[in-house]
Amino acid sequence: MHNSKKALALFLSLAGMASLAGCKKSGDSTSAGEEDYDTPMSEKVTITFDTNRTDLDTSGKFTEYIKSFNAVEPNITVKIQSYTSYKDDEKKKVVAKTNGVVSMIPIDDNDQLSTYYDSLGKYVDLAATGKYRNVYLTAKYYKGEVYGIPGSNTVGGVAYNKAIFKAAGLDTTTMTTPDTFIAGLKKIKDYNGTRTDGKTTIPYYTNGKDGWCMEQFEDHLCNDVLHGDADYHNTYMAGNQNVFSKDAPNGDAHYLAGKMFFNLIDQGLTEADPTTTDWEGSKLKIANGTIGCMVMGNWAISQFQGVAKDNNLDPNDIGYMPFPFTAKDGKQYANSGADYCYGIKKTASDKEKSAGKRFIKWMVEKSKFAVNEGCISSWAADGMPDNLSAFSNCTMFTSNPAKEGAEKCLGLTETLAGQKCYDGGARFSQIISDAKLEGKTSEERMAAFDADMKKWNDSWKAAAKSIGEQYPVVVKAA
Amino acid sequence: MEKTAETTKSESPYVPGVTKRKTVQLGHNQLKLEKILLICVFLIIPLTSLILFTYVPLFDMVRYSMYHYNGYADPEPVFVANGADKLFKDNYYLVFKNPEYWKPLQVSGVYLIGSFVQIAIALYFATIFYFRPKGAGFFKAVIFIPSLLNGVAISLMFLLIFKNDSSSQGVLNSWIIASGGQPVSWFNGFWRANLVLAFISVWRYLGNNMVMFAGTMESVSKDEIEASEIDGAGKWQQFLHILLPDIKDIVFLNLILAVNGAVQVFEIPYVMQPSNPYTKTFIMKTMEIAFNQNQIGLAAALGIVMLLIVSVIALFQKAFEKKTGAN
Numbered sequence: 001m002h003n004s005k006k007a008l009a010l011f012l013s014l015a016g017m018a019s020l021a022g023c024k025k026s027g028d029s030t031s032a033g034e035e036d037y038d039t040p041m042s043e044k045v046t047i048t049f050d051t052n053r054t055d056l057d058t059s060g061k062f063t064e065y066i067k068s069f070n071a072v073e074p075n076i077t078v079k080i081q082s083y084t085s086y087k088d089d090e091k092k093k094v095v096a097k098t099n100g101v102v103s104m105i106p107i108d109d110n111d112q113l114s115t116y117y118d119s120l121g122k123y124v125d126l127a128a129t130g131k132y133r134n135v136y137l138t139a140k141y142y143k144g145e146v147y148g149i150p151g152s153n154t155v156g157g158v159a160y161n162k163a164i165f166k167a168a169g170l171d172t173t174t175m176t177t178p179d180t181f182i183a184g185l186k187k188i189k190d191y192n193g194t195r196t197d198g199k200t201t202i203p204y205y206t207n208g209k210d211g212w213c214m215e216q217f218e219d220h221l222c223n224d225v226l227h228g229d230a231d232y233h234n235t236y237m238a239g240n241q242n243v244f245s246k247d248a249p250n251g252d253a254h255y256l257a258g259k260m261f262f263n264l265i266d267q268g269l270t271e272a273d274p275t276t277t278d279w280e281g282s283k284l285k286i287a288n289g290t291i292g293c294m295v296m297g298n299w300a301i302s303q304f305q306g307v308a309k310d311n312n313l314d315p316n317d318i319g320y321m322p323f324p325f326t327a328k329d330g331k332q333y334a335n336s337g338a339d340y341c342y343g344i345k346k347t348a349s350d351k352e353k354s355a356g357k358r359f360i361k362w363m364v365e366k367s368k369f370a371v372n373e374g375c376i377s378s379w380a381a382d383g384m385p386d387n388l389s390a391f392s393n394c395t396m397f398t399s400n401p402a403k404e405g406a407e408k409c410l411g412l413t414e415t416l417a418g419q420k421c422y423d424g425g426a427r428f429s430q431i432i433s434d435a436k437l438e439g440k441t442s443e444e445r446m447a448a449f450d451a452d453m454k455k456w457n458d459s460w461k462a463a464a465k466s467i468g469e470q471y472p473v474v475v476k477a478a
Numbered sequence: 479m480e481k482t483a484e485t486t487k488s489e490s491p492y493v494p495g496v497t498k499r500k501t502v503q504l505g506h507n508q509l510k511l512e513k514i515l516l517i518c519v520f521l522i523i524p525l526t527s528l529i530l531f532t533y534v535p536l537f538d539m540v541r542y543s544m545y546h547y548n549g550y551a552d553p554e555p556v557f558v559a560n561g562a563d564k565l566f567k568d569n570y571y572l573v574f575k576n577p578e579y580w581k582p583l584q585v586s587g588v589y590l591i592g593s594f595v596q597i598a599i600a601l602y603f604a605t606i607f608y609f610r611p612k613g614a615g616f617f618k619a620v621i622f623i624p625s626l627l628n629g630v631a632i633s634l635m636f637l638l639i640f641k642n643d644s645s646s647q648g649v650l651n652s653w654i655i656a657s658g659g660q661p662v663s664w665f666n667g668f669w670r671a672n673l674v675l676a677f678i679s680v681w682r683y684l685g686n687n688m689v690m691f692a693g694t695m696e697s698v699s700k701d702e703i704e705a706s707e708i709d710g711a712g713k714w715q716q717f718l719h720i721l722l723p724d725i726k727d728i729v730f731l732n733l734i735l736a737v738n739g740a741v742q743v744f745e746i747p748y749v750m751q752p753s754n755p756y757t758k759t760f761i762m763k764t765m766e767i768a769f770n771q772n773q774i775g776l777a778a779a780l781g782i783v784m785l786l787i788v789s790v791i792a793l794f795q796k797a798f799e800k801k802t803g804a805n
Contacts (some may be wrong), residue, residue: 054529088769200644209753211770272662273642275671275754281646290645415546415773418576424770477776 001141001188005023035354037361046077046346047338048100050093052086052340055303065369070361076103076355101348101356104340108422111407117343118353119145120360135398136378138422139338142407148341149364152375153397154300155336156219159300160293161286162319162413167191168292172390173322176332181324185269188292203292205282208274208432211425217257217295220323220335222415222421223399224251224411228333234402237421239474242455242463246450250328255453258431262449266442274432275394283307287318297325299339301387302374315462319323320387322394334394336376371405378437417463419456427456509666518593542778543569569779580782581762585672586740589759592676595735596684597729603684605690605717606697617694620683629682633749636678638656640664675747675757682746683739685731694725713781738788760784 056062057080066078075438082091090106093099094116106329107113120126123146127134140148165172168184168191173182192200207213224232229252230239242248246255251367264270271277283300284293285307294300298320305315322334342360344353363369370377374385402409414420419427434448468475546569572578575703603621607614624632642663651661665671702720711719722729744761751757764784768777770787 075546172487202645209751211753214753272644272661273665275663275665275751276637276641276643276648278643279803285645414771418572418771420771424766426755426766430755432753433755436663438667 002137033268037358039075040073040352041075041355041358044075046079047102047352047355048079048081050100050103051080051082052104054082054084057082065367069228069359072362073358074077076358078359080384081088084220097347099345100150101345101352102359103343105140105148107345109411110140113140113142113147116346117147118346119147120147120149131227131380132378133380136338138401140341141401148343148380149360150338150341151363152339152370152373153378154297154337154339155334155373156297156298157320157334158293159286159304160319160321161289161317163317164188164289164292175324176326177324178256182263185292189269200288201292202271203269205291205294206270206274207277207279207282207294208429209277210279212424213279214428215422218372218422220372221257223335224253224384225323225333225335227327228323230400232396233399233476235406236476238413239464241461243460244453261428262431262435265432266445284311285310286312289372298387299375321390332394334391334396335381336396336398339375342468403473406471409467409471409474413467416462416466419459495562501725535729539778539781542775543782545775545784547774568777571774573779573783579763582758582763585759586743588672589676589679589740589743590609590737595679597687597732598737600687600691603642603688604695605721607692608695619662621688624682625685629745630749632682633689633746637750665751671754672753675750678746679743690728690732691725694728695721698724734791735790741787
C-alpha cells in the first residue's frame with residue numbers, strides 16, 4: 001500500500017513537472033529581445049515599482065493607472081513604494097540591490113547605470129522606431145545603450161499668477177532679461193501700495209528652505225540657457241574656467257543669474273525670511289495671488305492648478321513664462337530635460353524583468369502619465385502640454401549626453417572643486433544670507449556676494465584647468 | 479541512626495568515601511560553569527548588537543575614509559595613483575586644510591554657551607526644589623516634560639513661533655507687531671540664529687539636568703542646612719557653600735556632557751534651518767558632504783575626526799573621575 005502510494009505520487013509529480021516544462025516555453029522571455037509584448041503574460045508575477053510621487057500614491061492615482069494596466073496584463077501585480085526623500089533613499093536601495101523591479105532611476109552619473117540597471121535597448125534602435133521623442137532618450141544613455149526612459153519631461157521657466165501680473169500692468173513678453181524682470185516685479189510691489197483689498201503679494205517666492213526648490217533655478221544655469229549650448233552641461237562645464245566669473249567673455253549664466261537672485265532679495269522683492277519657507281503652502285499662495293511668481297519646472301503647473309481647483313480658485317490664473325535670459329543673438333532659449341526615468345533592476349529574475357518591461361512600455365505608451373502631469377511625454381504621439389503656449393518664440397533644447405571620452409569629467413571636476421553643480425541649493429542659500437546681511441549697505445552686501453562668487457569660481461577654475469589638461473575634449477575651442 | 483564521629487560524611491548526599499572537600503569543589507565548578515553559561519547567554523544579544531551596529535559600521539567608516547567613494551560606484555582607493563586620481567589629495571588632508579569644515583565648531587560654541595546657561599538655570603531650579611516649595615511636583619513635571627517630546631515636533635512648533643512670514647505671521651512676530659514693532663527675522667545672522675536655536679535646546683534639555691541635580695542634592699543631609707540657618711546664612715550662601723560642593727562631581731559630569739552635546743548637535747537645526755549657512759553644525763556639514771556632494775569618503779573622514787574629538791573629551795572625563803576617585 002505504502003509503496004504503491006509513493007509510486008503514484010512520484011509518477012504524478014513527474015507528469016506535473018513535464019507539463020510545467022511545456023508551459024515554460026511560452027510567455028517567458030529567457031532570450032533577450034525575442035519577447036512578444038502584444039500577447040499578455042500568462043504567468044502570474046508580482047513586481048514592485050519605486051516612485052518619488054508620494055502625492056499620486058496617497059491620492060490613489062497610481063492605483064488607477066495600475067488598474068488600467070491590469071486590463072491589458074491581468075497577470076502582473078504591481079506594488080507601489082513611494083518615499084518623500086526619494087533620491088537619497090532610493091540611491092541606497094539601489095546599491096543594496098533592495099530596490100523595486102521597476103524604479104525611477106536616482107543615479108545621475110551615467111557611467112554607473114550599467115552596474116545596476118538593464119539596458120532597455122540600443123539608442124539607434126529605439127530612435128529609429130520614430131515613436132519616441134528621441135532627444136529625451138539620451139537622458140540615461142551610456143555607450144549606445146538606453147538604460148531609462150523618462151516618465152515625463154519638463155521645461156524650465158517661471159510660474160506666475162496671471163491675475164496679479166495683469167493687475168500690476170505687467171506684460172510677460174517684455175520681461176526677458178534680468179533687468180526687465182526685476183523692473184516688472186518692482187511694479188508688483190508698487191501695486192501692493194495701491195490695493196484696497198488689504199492683501200499683499202510677495203513678488204517672488206524663493207522657497208529658500210527647500211534646497212531642491214532652489215535647484216530649479218540651477219537647472220537653467222547648468223544647462224546654459226543663456227547661450228543655448230546643448231553640450232555645455234555634460235561636456236564643457238567640466239572644462240570651463242569661468243563658470244562663476246563676473247568677467248566671463250560671453251557672460252556667464254551663473255554669475256548673471258546669481259546677481260539677479262541677489263537683487264531680488266536685496267531689493268525686497270521676496271519673502272521676508274527665506275529660511276522658514278513652506279513649499280506645500282506656496283502652492284496655494286501662488287494660486288490665490290499671495291505670491292507673484294516662482295522659478296519652477298513646468299511639472300509644477302499641474303500641481304498648482306490642482307490646488308487652485310481644490311480651493312475654488314481659477315486654475316487658468318497659473319501662467320508660465322520662459323526664464324528671463326536673452327542670448328546675445330537676441331534669441332530666448334528654454335531648457336527641456338527628462339524628469340525621472342523608468343529603469344529595470346539588473347538583478348531581477350527574467351520573469352520579473354519581462355513583467356517590468358511590459359509595465360514600463362504601458363506607462364510610456366498608453367498611460368498618458370506625462371500628459372496628465374502637464375509635462376512633455378517621451379512618446380511622440382502624445383501632444384505637447386498647454387502650459388507651454390508662451391514658449392512659441394523660444395528655442396527649446398535638451399542637453400546632449402557627454403561627448404566620447406568625457407563621461408566622467410563633470411564628476412571629476414566637481415569632486416576636485418569640492419562643489420557640485422547641483423549642490424542641494426547650498427550656493428543659493430549663501431547668496432540669500434549675503435543679501436540679508438543686516439546693518440550693511442547694499443554695496444557691502446554686493447561685495448559679500450562678489451566675494452562668494454569669486455571663491456566658487458576660483459575653486460572651479462583650478463579644478464577645470466586640471467581636468468581640461470587631462471581630458472582635452474572638455475575644453476571648448478574659443 | 480548511629481551517631482558516629484563521621485556524621486558529616488553520612489550527611490553528605492554524595493557517595494560516601496569521597497571527601498567533603500572534593501564534593502564541594504565539584505559543586506563549585508558546576509556552579510561556576512552554570513554561572514559563566516548564564517552570563518554568556520545574557521550577553522550574546524547586547525554583544526551582537528554592539529558588534530553589528532557599532533563596531534562593524536565604525537570599521538567600515540574607517541575603511542571608507544581611506545577611499546574616494548561617491549556612494550554607488552566602486553570606491554577608488556586614495557593611495558592608488560592612476561590618471562586623475564593623482565589629483566586627489568587624501569581625505570584627511572582635505573579635512574584639515576579646509577577651514578570650511580571647522581566653521582561648524584564655531585556654531586557649536588554658541589550651543590556650548592547655551593549649555594552653561596542651561597546648567598546654571600538647572601542648578602537654580604534644583605536648589606529651589608530642594609527646599610520643597612508648594613506645587614514642586616507640578617513644576618518639576620512642567621520643566622521635565624520638554625525633554626520627553628519628539629525633536630521634530632519641537633522643531634515644527636518653534637518654527638511656528640519664530641517664523642517671519644507676512645502672509646501667516648509667526649507667534650512671536652505677531653506679538654511684536656501688535657505692540658507696535660517691526661517683525662524680526664529670527665534666523666538671520668550668525669549670533670541671532672544660533673542663539674535662538676540654542677535657546678530651544680536649553681528649553682528642551684533643562685529638565686534632564688535639573689532632575690539629575692535635584693536627585694543628587696537629595697542626598698545632602700538637612701542637618702548642615704538647619705545648622706547654617708541658625709547661624710543666619712541666606713539661601714545663596716547655603717547653596718554656594720553646602721549644596722554646590724556636594725554635587726560638584728555631577729555638575730562637572732554635566733559640563734562634559736554639555737561639551738559633547740554641543741559638538742554633536744543635529745536634530746533641531748536640521749529640521750528648523752536646513753538651508754541656513756549660519757547654523758550648519760558639524761554633523762549637518764558631514765551629511766551635506768556625504769549625500770549632496772556624493773563624497774562618502776570625505777564624510778567618513780569627518781566622522782572619524784568627530785569621533786576623535788569626542789574621545790578626547792571622554793578622556794578628560796575619565797581623568798577627572800580618577801582624580802576624584804583617588805580623593
